[in-house]
Amino acid sequence: MAFEGLAERLQGTIQRIKGKGKVSEADVKEMMRDVRRALIEADVNLKVVKDFVKVVSERAVGVDVMKSLTPGQQVIKIVKEELTVLMGGEQSPIQFAKKPPTVIMMVGLQGAGKTTTTGKLANILRKKYNRNPLLVAADIYRPAAIQQLQTIGKQLSLPVFSLGTDVSPVEIVRQALEQSKVDHNDVVIIDTAGRLHIDEKLMQELKDIRALKEPDEVFLVVDAMTGQDAVNVAQSFDETVGITGVVLTKLDGDTRGGAALSIRSIAQKPIKFVGMGEKMDALEPFHPERMASRILGMGDMMSLIEKAQANVDEEKAKELEEKFRTQSFTFDDFIDQMNQVKQMGPLEDIIKMLPGAGKIKGLENAKVDEKQMGRVEAIIYAMTPQEKTTPDIINSSRKKRIAKGSGTSIQDVNRLLKQFEDMKKMMKQMTNMQQKGKKKMKMPGLNSLFK
Amino acid sequence: MSFFKKIKEKLTGTSESVSVSEKFKDGLSKTRNQFTSKVNDLVAKYRKVDEDFFEELEDLLLQADVGFETVVELMDLLRFEVQRKNIKDTAGIQSVISEKLVEIYESGDNSSNELLVQDAGLTVILFVGVNGVGKTTTIGKLAHRLKGQGRKVMLAAGDTFRAGAIDQLQVWGDRVGVEVIKQSEGSDPAAVMYDAVRAAKNRGVDVLICDTAGRLQNKVNLMNELQKVHRVIEREVPGAPHEVLLALDATTGQNALIQAQSFKEATNVTGIVLTKLDGTAKGGIVLAIRNKLKIPVKFVGLGEKMDDLQPFDTDKYVYGLFADGLEQEDKNELN
Ligand SMILES: Nc1nc2c(ncn2[C@@H]2O[C@H](COP(=O)(O)OP(=O)(O)O)[C@@H](O)[C@H]2O)c(=O)[nH]1
Ligand SMILES: Nc1nc2c(ncn2[C@@H]2O[C@H](COP(=O)(O)OP(=O)(O)O)[C@@H](O)[C@H]2O)c(=O)[nH]1
Numbered sequence: 102m103a104f105e106g107l108a109e110r111l112q113g114t115i116q117r118i119k120g121k122g123k124v125s126e127a128d129v130k131e132m133m134r135d136v137r138r139a140l141i142e143a144d145v146n147l148k149v150v151k152d153f154v155k156v157v158s159e160r161a162v163g164v165d166v167m168k169s170l171t172p173g174q175q176v177i178k179i180v181k182e183e184l185t186v187l188m189g190g191e192q193s194p195i196q197f198a199k200k201p202p203t204v205i206m207m208v209g210l211q212g213a214g215k216t217t218t219t220g221k222l223a224n225i226l227r228k229k230y231n232r233n234p235l236l237v238a239a240d241i242y243r244p245a246a247i248q249q250l251q252t253i254g255k256q257l258s259l260p261v262f263s264l265g266t267d268v269s270p271v272e273i274v275r276q277a278l279e280q281s282k283v284d285h286n287d288v289v290i291i292d293t294a295g296r297l298h299i300d301e302k303l304m305q306e307l308k309d310i311r312a313l314k315e316p317d318e319v320f321l322v323v324d325a326m327t328g329q330d331a332v333n334v335a336q337s338f339d340e341t342v343g344i345t346g347v348v349l350t351k352l353d354g355d356t357r358g359g360a361a362l363s364i365r366s367i368a369q370k371p372i373k374f375v376g377m378g379e380k381m382d383a384l385e386p387f388h389p390e391r392m393a394s395r396i397l398g399m400g401d402m403m404s405l406i407e408k409a410q411a412n413v414d415e416e417k418a419k420e421l422e423e424k425f426r427t428q429s430f431t432f433d434d435f436i437d438q439m440n441q442v443k444q445m446g447p448l449e450d451i452i453k454m455l456p457g458a459g460k461i462k463g464l465e466n467a468k469v470d471e472k473q474m475g476r477v478e479a480i481i482y483a484m485t486p487q488e489k490t491t492p493d494i495i496n497s498s499r500k501k502r503i504a505k506g507s508g509t510s511i512q513d514v515n516r517l518l519k520q521f522e523d524m525k526k527m528m529k530q531m532t533n534m535q536q537k538g539k540k541k542m543k544m545p546g547l548n549s550l551f552k
Numbered sequence: 553m554s555f556f557k558k559i560k561e562k563l564t565g566t567s568e569s570v571s572v573s574e575k576f577k578d579g580l581s582k583t584r585n586q587f588t589s590k591v592n593d594l595v596a597k598y599r600k601v602d603e604d605f606f607e608e609l610e611d612l613l614l615q616a617d618v619g620f621e622t623v624v625e626l627m628d629l630l631r632f633e634v635q636r637k638n639i640k641d642t643a644g645i646q647s648v649i650s651e652k653l654v655e656i657y658e659s660g661d662n663s664s665n666e667l668l669v670q671d672a673g674l675t676v677i678l679f680v681g682v683n684g685v686g687k688t689t690t691i692g693k694l695a696h697r698l699k700g701q702g703r704k705v706m707l708a709a710g711d712t713f714r715a716g717a718i719d720q721l722q723v724w725g726d727r728v729g730v731e732v733i734k735q736s737e738g739s740d741p742a743a744v745m746y747d748a749v750r751a752a753k754n755r756g757v758d759v760l761i762c763d764t765a766g767r768l769q770n771k772v773n774l775m776n777e778l779q780k781v782h783r784v785i786e787r788e789v790p791g792a793p794h795e796v797l798l799a800l801d802a803t804t805g806q807n808a809l810i811q812a813q814s815f816k817e818a819t820n821v822t823g824i825v826l827t828k829l830d831g832t833a834k835g836g837i838v839l840a841i842r843n844k845l846k847i848p849v850k851f852v853g854l855g856e857k858m859d860d861l862q863p864f865d866t867d868k869y870v871y872g873l874f875a876d877g878l879e880q881e882d883k884n885e886l887n
């Protein structure tokens with residue numbers, strides 16, 4: 102059900118223009134349709150997508166294809182590079198005040214994760230920066246918002262300043278700032294109530310809080326699952342209140358997180374942290390390059406492309422595909438494949454890099470058993486040439502011999518034979534699907550989302 | 553009378569349903585007023601249905617998070633229909649757009665938008681969803697609504713994980729004036745449900761609404777925990793939970809489809825509450841969710857107050873998805 106990543110989307114076009122020395126305008130146009138769709142499905146704002154596609158097209162047309170890459174890979178590379186640039190440079194640290202206390206304001210829509218992030222941020226400030234933060238409970242609207250922050254404060258053994266729900270947020274913050282001087286808190290983090298960007302009265306409240314003492318950071322907290330509306334939210338908060346940075350929460354989910362790109366290109370403010378869970382230690386610095394890959398849904402596709410390029414030669418790959426299609430794939434080819442894969446490095450790394458692999462349940466913790474691979478090799482080496490090309494002839498007495506010769510059990514031999522059959526079947530289906538897939542791409546039926 | 557006119561009349565409202573429609577309308581459009589809509593009707597007549605119009609419509613729907621595939625499907629349907637009926641100007645096409653969107657939404661599935669409450673005996677409603685979407689708030693609102701209908705309502709504080717979650721539900725319980733069954737933070741949610749079901753039976757409660765902790769759908773262990781909660785309710789009350797409502801934040805993009813699918817697999821979701829529709833986001837992905845997964849939207853959340861919950865009205869919703877945008881564009885052209 103998950104949406105296809107860019108690499109998968111581009112398959113059709115890539116196949117077609119493979120082997121060309123230059124990428125033509127028509128090729129680019131076709132690929133850009135896929136880029137557009139992939140970005141929209143990743144929740145990048147439509148206007149941002151349009152601008153982006155324009156920039157990439159200009160760069161991609163007529164580009165000389167690097168020797169080591171196919172034109173398709175070349176375009177993916179350009180897309181990824183542009184995206185990474187748009188995402189901004191590496192994480193910028195928190196701005197601290199020259200004269201304490203440093204004031205950090207947390208703002209955003211309801212339920213985005215402000216209160217949770219307030220706690221996480223305080224935790225980092227204390228642990229990594231050796232600061233002594235004060236948390237301010239300025240959300241007087243949401244039921245039990247103050248208790249929530251107090252509970253978090255207790256968990257972290259950090260002070261929480263609150264005056265209940267009957268005092269105005271502006272007054273709460275004013276007094277909190279006073280208190281911080283008395284208690285020598287060098288950082289004050291203000292947890293404000295969630296509000297809609299179109300709620301003028303509540304937006305004014307943020308301006309009033311802001312006016313008390315110029316904050317060193319105003320963090321807009323945004324849910325990573327946000328769709329097209331992210332631009333409106335970011336723009337409104339930036340224009341009315343003024344933000345200095347963004348925290349993207351709930352990135353531990355399986356969303357592509359295109360909102361990150363929308364916000365970056367609209368508000369031009371750095372994404373400083375990402376929320377990776379509900380616990381107090383689940384706040385990480387932002388990595389633009391990782392985010393770019395994620396939005397494109399391609400794991401570390403680029404490094405995979407590079408690795409594969411270095412090791413697999415094109416001719417052989419084509420030959421192999423043909424063998425799959427005609428079902429003439431043998432155990433010799435199997436061994437060949439295994440060796441090629443081995444040259445590419447530790448299997449776990451490769452699996453992680455595969456687009457879509459992250460979405461397969463259980464695979465995130467998959468450990469490829471290198472020992473098991475050794476066993477498979479031994480079994481295949483114990484086969485006669487005839488057995489390798491026509492495994493159908495392997496009857497029980499042959500199985501016994503192979504097991505003995507390879508130092509494995511009959512069950513091991515059976516398992517491999519079954520795996521081999523399954524794999525052949527699957528490969529056949531996949532090569533068939535690829536051909537059908539091309540047609541589907543032009544006329545997307547509603548069902549193609551369901552896989 | 554055209555479909556479009558009918559909707560418009562519904563929206564501008566006859567006196568008896570004014571407050572309900574007004575609310576809904578407000579949620580979907582902050583800018584609409586009588587004057588502009590009159591102006592727009594006028595302008596609409598001068599607009600041609602051409603490729604530019606289609607492109608504009610496509611953009612509007614994509615920006616309402618309707619999703620690529622659904623939009624493409626709609627465009628195909630529309631182009632066909634426009635040709636068949638020989639539609640020339642936009643005044644005629646708005647009704648067709650609405651019709652086709654409803655068609656895609658319902659896709660031959662006639663499951664109801666209504667909340668299923670038993671005539672006799674205990675009805676159990678379970679709320680599920682990712683973090684911060686509005687489960688607890690919606691429970692408060694729904695309790696208020698059901699109580700207003702003369703039902704005896706009880707709440708179960710099944711979010712034992714998030715800081716302050718139990719207190720939050722208790723505040724809502726106090727506001728509405730219904731009992732909240734709870735244990736301490738960190739206790740087993742399935743045990744809370746067990747307690748709550750027992751208490752509900754003992755006290756002759758009509759509707760028990762169960763809160764759960766927010767969880768992202770890719771967290772396998774948390775989804776298992778939710779299934780356990782579901783099983784306990786199922787075991788204690790035959791046929792329960794009668795409704796499993798997935799709270800969806802209208803600001804959520806395409807991931808909502810994956811949310812709906814995963815929660816449906818885990819707990820057999822029967823309906824959706826589309827929250828935070830009082831913002832500028834429209835939650836258009838619910839079209840694809842209903843189309844693919846057959847889960848209807850039952851309520852929409854339009855604010856943080858007790859009565860900011862309205863039953864879902866397909867026609868109004870669908871109209872709001874694109875009409876505001878078109879009117880907006882028209883206004884710009886006029887200036
Ligand atoms: N999985 C996950 N949940 C988060 C993250 N950040 C916040 N949450 C959850 O999102 C919900 C809303 O967070 P909260 O801090 O109350 O949001 P606020 O309304 O903006 O203050 C809570 O259930 C949090 O536990 C995150 O990075 N990952
Ligand atoms: N504007 C608006 N805010 C809402 C709506 N529903 C919930 N909220 C707010 O969203 C935030 C998270 O809601 P909550 O019920 O705690 O979410 P939960 O984590 O799913 O239980 C709170 O600040 C609510 O007041 C709605 O329909 N409109």
Ligand SMILES: [Mg+2]
Pocket residue numbers: 215216217240243246292293294295
């Ligand atoms: Mg909060």
Ligand SMILES: [Mg+2]
Pocket residue numbers: 687688689711717763764765766
């Ligand atoms: Mg809750």
